[in-house]
Amino acid sequence: MGRLFLITLEGNIYSCKHCQTHFGLSEDILSKSFHCKHGKAYLFDKVVNVTFGDKEERMMMTGMHIVVDIFCVGCGSIVGWKYEAAHEKSQKYKEGKFILERFKILGPDGSHYMDQEAQIGGSDPDDA
Numbered sequence: 001m002g003r004l005f006l007i008t009l010e011g012n013i014y015s016c017k018h019c020q021t022h023f024g025l026s027e028d029i030l031s032k033s034f035h036c037k038h039g040k041a042y043l044f045d046k047v048v049n050v051t052f053g054d055k056e057e058r059m060m061m062t063g064m065h066i067v068v069d070i071f072c073v074g075c076g077s078i079v080g081w082k083y084e085a086a087h088e089k090s091q092k093y094k095e096g097k098f099i100l101e102r103f104k105i106l107g108p109d110g111s112h113y114m115d116q117e118a119q120i121g122g123s124d125p126d127d128a
């Protein structure tokens with residue numbers, strides 16, 4: 001295997017929830033309003049420390065896209081996908097951009113993703 005050369009980011013970092021490998025910065029998020037089958041997903045302008053799967057055509061809510069799955073270089077877990085091409089003109093802005101599934105990554109404060117239902121009535125203390 002050899003030693004992995006990981007890029008270290010500074011700032012508000014999103015990272016792998018399994019191995020804390022850095023993926024992206026909050027300033028690189030283009031949209032937080034994406035959804036995947038597991039819940040929320042974020043559209044990133046760029047991500048680091050990922051490897052790519054095979055290209056495939058995938059039908060999504062917004063039409064047919066050519067995508068590649070992306071995997072964490074640290075632990076190999078799938079963390080999202082990259083849009084290689086979009087058929088619909090209105091979706092072209094996503095080409096070359098990355099989706100990270102929110103529940104697979106840690107936020108800048110190290111928090112795990114919890115959906116809104118889990119947060120309501122949760123026992124976490126306020127940051128006071």
Ligand SMILES: [Zn+2]
Nearest residue numbers: 016019072075
């Ligand atoms: Zn990982």
